[in-house]
Amino acid sequence: MPAREILLYPDRRLKQVATPAQPGEVDAIAADLIDTMDALGHCVGLAAPQLGHLARIVVVDVSGHPKAPEHNGRLVLVNPRIVVASGSEVGREGCLSIPDLTANVRRATAISVEHADGTVDSIGFEARCIQHEIDHLDGILFLDRVASIADDVFRRKRYAGAGGSGGSGDGKPPSSS
Numbered sequence: 001m002p003a004r005e006i007l008l009y010p011d012r013r014l015k016q017v018a019t020p021a022q023p024g025e026v027d028a029i030a031a032d033l034i035d036t037m038d039a040l041g042h043c044v045g046l047a048a049p050q051l052g053h054l055a056r057i058v059v060v061d062v063s064g065h066p067k068a069p070e071h072n073g074r075l076v077l078v079n080p081r082i083v084v085a086s087g088s089e090v091g092r093e094g095c096l097s098i099p100d101l102t103a104n105v106r107r108a109t110a111i112s113v114e115h116a117d118g119t120v121d122s123i124g125f126e127a128r129c130i131q132h133e134i135d136h137l138d139g140i141l142f143l144d145r146v147a148s149i150a151d152d153v154f155r156r157k158r159y160a161g162a163g164g165s166g167g168s169g170d171g172k173p174p175s176s177s
C-alpha cells in the first residue's frame with residue numbers, strides 16, 4: 001500500500017483535537033499509519049491526525065534505534081491515555097509535520113499508558129516518542145511545548161546521514177532514525 005502524504009504545519013487539522021477511535025475505523029487507520037511509517041524508514045512514530053484522520057490512534061516503533069535500548073517493539077495505541085507520568089528531562093525532538101525545525105522539549109521520563117488493548121509502561125526515548133504522538137491527538141505540536149522559542153528551537157541541518165546529536169518525536173532526528 002502506498003504511503004500517505006503527511007500533513008505539514010500549518011495545516012489546520014494538526015491543531016484539532018481528535019475524536020475517540022471507533023472500532024470500525026481502527027484497522028484501516030492503523031494500517032495507513034504502519035504503511036506510512038515503514039515507507040519512511042527513518043520514522044519512529046506517527047499519529048493519525050498527521051495523515052488527516054482525526055481519530056485517536058498512534059503508532060510508535062523505536063526498536064533498533066540506538067537511543068532506545070529498552071522498548072516495547074511496535075506499538076499501535078488506540079485511544080491512548082497517559083495515566084502515570086514521572087521524571088522530567090529535556091531532549092531534542094523533530095516532527096514529520098514540521099520538517100525544518102527541531103527543538104528542546106521537556107517530557108516525563110517514565111509513563112504508563114492505558115489504551116484499547118491494555119496498558120503499556122515505557123521509559124526514556126520511547127516514552128518521549130509516545131508523549132509526542134499523543135500530543136498530536138490533542139492538537140499539540142512540539143513547538144507548543146518549548147520553554148523559549150528563541151533558545152530552544154533550531155533549524156534542522158540538511159539531512160546528511162549518520163552522526164549528530166539525535167532526537168525523537170516522529171520526525172527524523174537531527175541525525176538519523
Ligand SMILES: [Zn+2]
Binds near residue numbers: 095136
Ligand atoms: Zn510529530
